Amino acid sequence: MSSELGDFLRARRREVSPAAAGLPDGGRRRVAGLRREEVALLASISPDYYTRLEQGRRQAAEPVLNALARVLRLSDDERTYLFELSGKDAARPRRRATQRVQPQLQRLLDDLTSTPAMVLGRCTDILGWNPLAAALFTDFAQVPEKERNFVRLVFTDPAIRAMYVDWDYVARACVAQLRMEAARDPRNPRLTTLVGELSVQDPDFRRWWSDHRVGASAAGTKTLRHPVVGELALDWSTLTDAADPDQQLIALTAAPGTPAHDGLRMLTSWAAESPSAAGDQESAMR
Structure with missing residues (x-):
């Protein structure tokens, strides 16, 4: 399952353009989509942490999976799949009502x-x-x-x-x-x-x-x-x-x-x- 997780993460990050993620294009790129370092930056984790995830050498905690789902713009089904590959329960993030001043x-x-x-x-x-x-x-x-x-x-x-x-x-x-x-x-x-x-x-x-x-x-x-x-x-x-x-x-x-x-x-x-x-x-x- 670890290789499937890495393949899934690589495939999804190739589909997210720097512009869609709010990043400068940075000129010509060898591959489409986001670099590993950019995914790590947007998810507020270290590049080494993310690299180990893609290589199947590290387990991701739920907050990290939630952050990756946001950065990679995963659909609900894709998010569920990400959690399943990681052996986690894909509980949906709590959607709180917009706060208004008392x-x-x-x-x-x-x-x-x-x-x-x-x-x-x-x-x-x-x-x-x-x-x-x-x-x-x-x-x-x-x-x-x-x-x-x-x-x-x-x-x-x-x-x-x-x-x-x-x-x-x-x-x-x-x-x-x-x-x-x-x-x-x-x-x-x-x-x-x-x-x-x-x-x-x-x-x-x-x-x-x-x-x-x-x-x-x-x-x-x-x-x-x-x-x-x-x-x-x-x-x-x-x-x-x-x-x-x-x-x-x-x-x-x-x-x-x-x-x-x-x-x-x-x-x-x-x-x-x-x-x-x-x-x-x-x-x-x-």
């Missing part, structure tokens, strides 16, 4: 008129925010819903990336948090897709994901360099919704009398005076 959390966001706050869901998807959070970071409403993810923005949005004084620290903490999520829910297709895309797009993410460092924090301090109100050292705290533990409200505050507190007051006034404050902020960052 109404009580949205009311709380609306009441926080002088505190930037947002609600994050699974995989750090941004479910809700208040106007001051939009003025601080970006106009989240203008971000397509499927891309409205905090970790994705930290790595792919140049304006948000430039805002963090210590971007490396923040970004590595984001990767460690995603690792924790992967341990809790290894079959989550949303997480698998996010990790695969960021691994392709960003070499830092790819390197830090391979470090397998984990961590989760409920509070801390972040220093932001805002283009309108200047540098802000803000304390952030996490409140978990008892009705849905997968939703967390993140609030950013500053102690009274500090420069950051004065900066937040300026940001509140600026946002109130400028209905397009978030858009103005993005223009200032360019």
Whole structure:
């Protein structure tokens, strides 16, 4: 069966073009489809691991099989066949309903008129925010819903990336948090897709994901360099919704009398005076 698995994987990867996988073509290729190294990259495993799979010298765990099924764009029948060749039960990935911000959390966001706050869901998807959070970071409403993810923005949005004084620290903490999520829910297709895309797009993410460092924090301090109100050292705290533990409200505050507190007051006034404050902020960052 191991040789059949290798033949199946080779046949399927030859049918997936680099463009379909979101990769640059890279010029002339000796064989059609994806290279082994590209499949490994998209599946967030090492090239050696994948090579051993094709050669029948390694057994694949279920999360790896799920990742390969996604990368190779397998049909339901092909996915079942892949699991059977690997001696695994081809249980379908759990399809969760799209998360929506809890109404009580949205009311709380609306009441926080002088505190930037947002609600994050699974995989750090941004479910809700208040106007001051939009003025601080970006106009989240203008971000397509499927891309409205905090970790994705930290790595792919140049304006948000430039805002963090210590971007490396923040970004590595984001990767460690995603690792924790992967341990809790290894079959989550949303997480698998996010990790695969960021691994392709960003070499830092790819390197830090391979470090397998984990961590989760409920509070801390972040220093932001805002283009309108200047540098802000803000304390952030996490409140978990008892009705849905997968939703967390993140609030950013500053102690009274500090420069950051004065900066937040300026940001509140600026946002109130400028209905397009978030858009103005993005223009200032360019």
